[in-house]
Amino acid sequence: AQKVTQAQTEISVVEKEDVTLDCVYETRDTTYYLFWYKQPPSGELVFLIRRNSFDEQNEISGRYSWNFQKSTSSFNFTITASQVVDSAVYFCALSAIKTNSGYALNFGKGTSLLVTP
């Protein structure tokens, strides 16, 4: 079975602060994908990143960075110099890697981030 835990239910920061969203996962699969999605108040799910389990290289994309540590089963997401537009619910998700049928996403409960001016 797969499980994703986002222990932080809500986070509130002031604009320009850095903020890290935690994600811890459990899986018996030896290969898997990890994801982060953003869900703004408008409701759509916006894809942010996908990481293979065999690729532990950290990634930076503008103000966003991701730290994948297989040893601690964590895939944390950091927003640098947060902005009001970053206010949203952020979901971490996990899936098995299947060869011929796609994969279902298992989402964490989400972390609601509020960035105030």
Next chain:
Amino acid sequence: AAGVIQSPRHLIKEKRETATLKCYPIPRHDTVYWYQQGPGQDPQFLISFYEKMQSDKGSIPDRFSAQQFSDYHSELNMSSLELGDSALYFCASSLAPPTGNWAQYFGPGTRLLVL
């Protein structure tokens, strides 16, 4: 670029009625997924189809059924609606390797309210 299209975007039904949600995947995508997101909840996987065959099944109630048609669009049929079915229903599509990489692209969702 074309995205996943879902219709209708909003739907209001009474208890015990039926509802049909439609999903039009990104052109050439061969896999469709359905997710249900209740208020304040995370999305829950319902069912998926690859090349018009059911490929995976999650927590889909027996009152719900789905299929993928020859043009790859998919429909989620919901019968005997209950208040608890009120949720945001997402469809996602992906393209299998080697042409694609299974990356899932989500539609805007259909918001269903059952009264």
